[in-house]
Structure formats: C-alpha cells, structure tokens
Amino acid sequence: MPGPVRTSDPLRPAAQPSRALVLVALAVFGVLALGPVAIMGQRIAAEPAALESLGDPRVIDLLVRTVLLGLGAAGIALAIGLPFGFLVARTNVFGASALRALGIVPILLPPIMLAMTWTMLLPLRGPWMCAFILGVSSFPLVSLFAARAAERIDARREEAALLTGGLRAVVRMELPLVLRPALGGALLAFIVAINEFALPDYVSSVGKKFNVYAGEVFSSWQVDGNEARAVVKAIPIVALTLIALVPILVARRGRSETIDASFQRPSPLRLGRWRLPATLFCLAAVTVGALLPLGRLAYESGGGSRVFSGVSIRRMGWTQGGGAAQNMPTTAPPTAAATSADARKEAVRAVQAAARAAAGQDPIDPKANTVAQATPLQRRRSVDFNAPEVKATEAAKKGDDVSDFGQGWPRFRENLVKAFVRALDLSRGSLISSLLFALIAATIALPIALVLGHAVARSRLGPLLTMLAIVPIAVPGTLFGIGTIVLWNHAATASIYDSGALVVLLFAGRFLAVPILICAGAVRSYDARLEESAHLVGAGPIKRLFTVVAPGVWTSLVGSWIVVFALSVRELDAAVLVPAANDTAMFRVFNAVHFGRDDFVSALSLLVVFAILLPGMLWSSFGRTRPRFLP
Amino acid sequence: MNLRTPALLDLRLGALLLALPLASCGDAPDLVVRVSLDQIFSEELMKEFEAETGLVVRAQYDIEQAKTVGHVRAIIEESKSRPRTDVFWNNEIAQTIRLAELGLLEAYDSPNAKDIPELFRDPERRWTGFGARARVLIVNTDMVPEGETPNGTLDLFDPKWAGKCGIALPLTGTTLTHATALYHVLGDEWARDFMQKVVAANGEGTVSLPNSNGQSMTLVANGELAWAWTDTDDFNVARMDGHPVRRVYPDQRAGDGVLSRDGEPLGTLLIPNTVMLLKDAPNPENAKRFIDWVLRREIEERLAFSRSAQIPVRDDVPRPDYVGKIGDFRVMQVDYAEVGKTIGARTEELTETFNR
C-alpha cells in the first residue's frame, strides 16, 4: 500500500509557493487582519502594569466559569453533531441531503435568535440553558467535520469491516476516524462559546445572573484611561482560542489520510430498523437548531398570537389608560380597566371601532371608550405625516395591526405578506448594502486566502501561519472594531475611512482566517504531483497556483466565498463601531428589536437569514458539485 | 491546459481587487452625526434635515447591544488621530459629561436653546439637553392589582416581590447613570451597601437583572416579572403594543419601599437627550445648523408624540396626555455634571460588584 503523499515535504520544491506572491498576500493580510489587533496590542506595551489586572481572583473565577461553559457547549455540540454528521453523510436516513443542508443553518443564525425562541419554550435558565443554546447553535461545526471524515473512508476499508462484524464493526472501525475531526469541530464550538456574552446575559435575565468573561472584556471599554486593561482582558480569550487550536493542528499532522488516488466512495449504510429513529434524531436536531427559531420568526411575522388567540393585544394602548401613571394626576377620565383579559378583549373591540372610525375620517364617538388619545393621533398628522410612527398608524388603519385579533389563518397569511413587504420597503437600502459589502469582502478575501492557504499547506511555516491567521477572528469584536478605527482613521486613508470601503476591509480582515484554513485543507489533500508535473512543463509558481491548484480546489474556493459572505452579512460586534457599517440589515434588526415591533423585526430577521443563506442556496440549486466549507 | 492565459488573468484579477474597495467608496458627507436615539425615530428626522438643507448627512446609529460603548469609544478613538464626528446626539447625559470632561466637546450656544431651562444646559454651553426620559417602574397589571403597586426603589427587597421584580444590570445605559446618581445623591457608603444587597438578592433569586431596559420591559409585558425598572420610552412601546402594563413614577410619596433623603422622598430620575458639537469637528458650520435644527420646539414635540414618548423639557411644548409634564412628578435632584465626572470610576466599581 502506498504511503500518504507528504504534501508539505521539503523534498517537493516544485510544489512550493511563489515567495513574492506569498509576501504580497501576507502584507495584505497583515494590514487588514493583523493591523487592527497589533495596533491595539501597542497599548499594552505602553502600560505593562495593566497585565496585573488578570490576576484578580474575580477575573480568574469568571474565566474558569467561561471555560466550563465552553466545555459544556462543546460537549452538547459533539453529542448532537457527531451522530448527525455521520447519519446524514453516510446512511440511508430519510431525506438525508435535505437534513444535511438544513443542518448548516443553526451556525448561521445569530445565537440570540435561538435564545429568544428557547427561553420562550423552556423554563430552564442560567448556565445550563446557555450551554444548551450555544451547543445547539454550534453543532454544525461538529457535524460538518464528522460528515466529511465519514465520507472520506474508502469503500473497501469499510467493506473489510463489514465482512468481519456487520454494521456494528463498521461503526466501531469508523468511530475513531470520525471522532477526531468531530473533536476538532467541538473545539471550534468551544471557541465560539467563550467569546459570547450577549447570550448568557440574555438567558439569565430572570433569576440568578450568569456572568461570563467576555462580558468583563466588553465592560472594560467603558472606563476611560483603561484601554490597556481592556486590551489585556482580551488576552486570555485569544490564548484559550490558540490553545484550543493546538490539538486540531497536531491532529492534522498525524492525520490518517484516508483518500488516495484509487479512492472509492462508500455507498450509504443501510440502517434497517434503526432508519426511522435515526431520521427522527436528525430531524429533532435541525428542528431545535433551525426550524423552530425560523418558525417562530415566521409566526410572529404573520401576527403570531394576536391573530390566533386574540388575547395578546397590540395597539390597545390607543384606548387605554395604561399610559397614564397611576400616581400622577391624569387629565383624561379613566378608560376601560386593564386588569383582566376580559376587560382587554372589551378594549380590543373599542380599538377596532376606533380604527374603523379613524379610517373613515369619522368623528370619534366619545362613548366608544376612546378618549383623549384620539387627539394625539390627529394631532400628529398635523405635525408630520412622514414620521415613522404615523406611517405605522396609517398601516394599522389599513387593517393589519388593529383589526386582526383572533382571525386565524387567512389573516395570518395576509399579515405575513404585509410584514415582508414592509420590512423590504423600509430596509431595502440596508439589505442591498449588506449584500454588497459581503459580496465585495468575500471576493477580496478569496485570492488572498488561496495564496496563503497554499502556503500554509505547502511550507514548513504552515502551523505558525495558521496560528497567525486565527488571531483576528479570536479577538473580541469590540477590540477589532476599535483597532480598525485606530488603524485607518488618518488623513492618508481618509477616503477609505469615510466610506463603505472600510466596512469591506473590516469584514475581509476579520474573517480572512476562515477561507485561509479552508483553502489550506483543500491544498493539503490535493496531490502535489500535479503541481510537479506542471513545474516540469515550465509553469512557474504563480501559474501553477492559478491554473493547476485553483481549478483543483475550486469547490473549496466556492465554499470559502460563501462562508465569508455569510459571516459578513451577520457581523455586528465590530461593525457597530465603524462609520458606514451601520447601514446593514443585521444592524437594523438589532436596532428594531428595541423598538418592539415584533412582526417587522421578525420579517426583517427572516430576510437577513435569507440573505445569509442566499449564495449557499443558489449554489446548491444550480451548482453541479457541493462546495467545501471545511479546512 | 493553456498555461499562458493566466498572466492576463492575474492582471485582471489584480485590477478587480483594487477596484472593489474603491467601488465602495462614496462621496464625503457634509455632516457626520452619531445618534444613540433609536434609528427608527431618528432616521426620518435625519432625512428631513437633509431634504430641508440639501446637506448630505452620514448618520451613525446605535444598537442596544453596543450600549454606549459604541459611540463614545469611537469618538474617543477618532479624536486621537483625526476627529470625524461633527455632532453627537446622545439619548442620555452621563456619557456626554464624560466626553466634556475629556475635553472633546466644543462650546456652542444655540439660539434655539434659549427657552430650555438652565438645568438642562451646560453652563459652559458644551451640550444642551432636550426631550427627557424618566426612570420608572413598569408594572404588569394582570399580576399586580391596582392597590398593591410598588412605590419605590426599596420595594426591590420586599419579600412580597421575591422572584418577581427586576432592574437592568447597572453596567451600561441609563441604569448605569441611575446607579451613579444614587452614589452621588445618597453617598458612596449607602450606595455600595445597596448594590451589594442587589447582588445578594440576585444570588438568592429574588431580584432579576435583565440585560437591558428593553428586556426588562419585555419580561414584564410577557408576565415573566411582575414589575421592573425601565425608561419611559420602553414603557411606552409596551403600552402601545397593547401589553397589560402601567407606569409608576418611583419614590414620590413617603411610605414603604420609598427611598428618602432628609425625610423627603428622593423623586424620579430624569435623563434628557443631549446634543453637542465635537471638538475639531470637520464640518463645524453644518454641525451648528444641525444642532439648531434638532433643538427646535417642533422636534421636541415630535419626540413626545413618537413611540419613544420623550418628555419635553420646555413646559409649553405640546404633548400627548400620557407623556405628562416634568412638574407632574417629583424629580430627583441631581447634579448631572458630578454624575458624569464619576461615571467612569463607578463603572469599574459596579463591574467588580456585579460581574462575578
């Protein structure tokens, strides 16, 4: 049996990258991705005493707790992702390919969207709920790796196991082969979990607070003269990320390469009586991670509970005394009592009557339980007809917000369409800039990633380059955003800083690590002899890279592009600091959450999710091959 | 395979890479405004200002997740190399004082601010306050009968409300300003003790600490909590969305749960919007035009009638009945300048107290 092709072998100079090209790509990477981090690192150098703040027992305590949360989330991600990945990639579960595609969605959804759904459905709060949500949201990281590893097992090797002990022997033989990459995915889930602070904060809103280390990092930025300490606080997160990466890199070195030139793709394993339970397991995983959160958004886009139950009432405030503080003198007489559901239903009828009256420009009947609040409505029209709240009222008058209580499906469908039309109408510009920024960022990142990915795979400095590449994505978003401001806000770069170009450079810089790793993985499993044969006919390193390697790893290039695009559309933490970046759809979603318009927010959230998934969906509809998303 | 074509391809690729970021460059704006009032309210105003003046405005909005870290930190960092922001429209005041203390504000006495009470104007005219919010209690009317409503700050510790009341984590936003004000008004020792009690109560599960005022509102509106502290704008959103809620101005009349100083109830904290001209603003003249525009009486009126229900600081500006007047309730007497000066140190202390 031929040994594995050692692709980073120094004995293969003909597969080595172009030094000049690598240096250029490194320079670009250095500026876009490392620059913002390095420039903030300078602040520690200016005040080394800030390092002492890491020794605080409270900080250490938070760090330990965060690590435990990360391990819990990684464990849950592993428990779901490993079987899920194996089942959808290698067995005859019903609808395997659809389940597989849906199985990527949870990692693309902002975890807070999952949290909003799951805190509604489960009474669980605190660390366990955090670990659950983070685990569910990051299980695709595990399942993608597990699926790919399972697919790379040669059919004959699997058959050899099948001959010795049937399905059980196959599982026993393959588990170690799949477990290692799956553990790598779980470590990535760990990295995601330790960086999250909005979610633990949100999930422990009721009951005992569950604080994590990333929250401490964020809070540090609020104190003046504290910048050095704020940067220092990011060090443990970066260190933990790099430590988590070491096993992945080491594992790769001693990796059991299961693909060679005569590789035979294994056929799906027949599960027999386990087929249905296995399918149900996979379905449950995508339901928990994707279908339920998306379903909830769709439900709320269509008016949700007010349409189906008529009890959760919106806009009742138009007629109610709820606005008048009970312990302040009121100028309006008391209105429909708001202390019981019956009274509120009564009030709804009053609202509907008032809305009809308003729509018909009829004078409002004072006996219809509508009081002075009608005056502001009319008054506002005289103030400004274009104010958003007046527009909302106008929309409400037309019947989608006020008179739809308890009207069921037909109204739900109607509302759904209206919510989407409105979300699209109000946020078209933001959606377009989101798509444009992400599209350009992904396109810029691609060639840099190809060059550096090739260098990572083929040169002895690969592990070092990998570690460097991971830094920009490991640092907290706030630090990267501030670093971007500090780096680019100069007279010489004014035209970039003051324009959307900065957003593009921020996205490309922050996420370059991902396509670099994907490309490196692809090049590693690409036979170096093909480059050598191009070398023999006189092709230089640049030509070899673009004409031999790139076409050979093009599915990974497509995957890289899609991943950078998706990450850019959903980026928020760093972008919120940078001028021009806040005209993005993701920004609008979080802005509108505060405004409390559930149907609008939900419809807009679904549009953002759609935008995130768009290239992936387009590719799977029209592309002939599956893009590769993994290193 | 033809190995010759790629040289041309490389060139085109390089050109494309250069062109892409350039393509996303736009014209420089005539005015850069950072706004922490919700985009949904402020965006229309920005557009109107543009339409009225013909100026191109780059408005930078905020989100609740970023708290005030976003704008203030960005302004501070920009000021170190090349100030880019002309005007900051802050929806609260303590961070404004912080910027003033750092010397990042330029004095500007807007002619439109003449009828704004001195309480809401910086003596040095570096900032001007308008349209205020009050720190109130939002109470779920289904869960709390009319006669049993909480009255003040200390009701947080009333066993009657164990597990049913909350206050947003006081590390950001108006809750941070509120906490800092308590240090200032009631003294460090009292405030420290109070904060420790809140942490202890949270540890026992009797007081919840939501991550924002918006979430406090949602939790009460959905009946997960009976009542919580929030701001009047969040309360109003819940009210307009038809949730069973009522508003309580806390610490108004002496009694159980009410916080007092020298035998007098402490009153409700009022937090105005503030607008300010940044030092070394790239477009100072346009900035002044904008500040004048925002400080017009009509804008205060519009904010009063909007979903954010801001309380006009000028007594005679029209408003809906549910917005009320500043004189309708007892206002906590607080020196905003002092609160702003200490907010940095308090943030550190409160982080150490609550983030554990």
Added chain:
Amino acid sequence: MTLPSPAIECRGLCVHAGRTRILGPVDLAVAPEEHVLLVGPSGAGKSTLLRAIAGLTAPSEGEIRLFGDVVSERRKTVVPSHERRVGFLFQGGALWPHMSVAGTLDFVLRERGLDRAARKKRRSELLEIVDLVGFEKRRAPTLSGGEAQRLSLARALAVEPRLLLLDEPLGPLDAPRRQALLDRLQGLEQRFGLTTLHVTHDPDEAARIATRSVRIEESGALAGVG
C-alpha cells in the same frame, strides 16, 4: 454417495447499477479447494462478482449459494456478509489507517467474540503465518506494499474463512514479492483447505497455483472456461 456441494455456485447472477447491467448473467460453480482465476477486460465486472459473493453487493437477479446454502437471491441478502466466513483481499489492501498491525487483527478477533487471552494467541499465530512478527506496533500507512498486503491477508484469515476472494492482490508489488505472496497463498490454501476466487490481470503469473481460469467478457457475461 453424494457429490459435495460446490463451494461457490452462481445461477443467472446479474448485478445492476441503476438501469445499467454491470454483471451477468453469470452461471459459475467452483468446487471446494479450487483456486479459480477470474480474468477479463477492465470494467467487465470481475470485482463486482467478488463483491456479490462476499455479500457487499446484492444481486438484481439470480442466486448465490455458498457450500450449498443460499446466501443471496434476487435483491435479497439472505446471509449477511460477516456471517459468510469470507476472507477478502482488496485492491490496495484497504487497511484501516488509524490502527496498528496488532490493532487491526485485534479488531477482527474481537468481532469474532474472542477473549483477551485467545485474541493474543490467535494474533501471534496469524502474524507468524504472514511473517509479520515484530511489526505489531507499526501503523498501516507505514508498511511497505508487501507488508501491507501480508497484513491484509492476515486480516482475511482472522475470520477463519472457508473462501478467499482476491481482488488483484498482486497489483502494487514487484516481481519477487508477487512470487513470494503467491507461494504463501498456495501454502495457506493447502493448509486450511481454502477455496479461492482470484481476480487478476495477469493470468500467466498466477497460473502455477490455479486449478483453472474463467473469463468475463466486456458485456459482463461469463464467456469461457480455460
């Protein structure tokens, strides 16, 4: 006196991939302890026939009997592959890359239900048979072509097979190693009374240990018997 049942008996055996017939119809009988060479052009279905006999592919038509028992018939696997006592030498070895030499054999023996002591004993025997004593800790990817093929053979023997199915096992080896492996195979067949079906591209080389050869034509049908 009744004649013993054929070790392998295929009747009207066809295998389809989708609508394309990739093998058959094949009628073949191999007597116990025969060593039959299976020859024919690439893509004729030689490997498919071996896989069908091993139970790795279900026939679309016809039936397969091993030692008189029906093991597969028309789209149905009657006896699962791991209960057929078939040793299979795959093209290229198909060794498990993450396991050591000892680990590979241990894996199989554990599947056969042997306890620790029995496994150790049997493992030593197998390693001695294929001359890999001292290689226990080496991982599969570090073995040379000949060593890998010998480990593959030991793995096949570990299931105590009645049948050996060889899918071009000599492919990657040089001439002296091919001869050595053939000698070893011949010895084992005689020692354990094995029946062997041997797919090869080079019938001349293996002719000295074969009892006869069978040719599959490009059409996928069994054509001639040599």
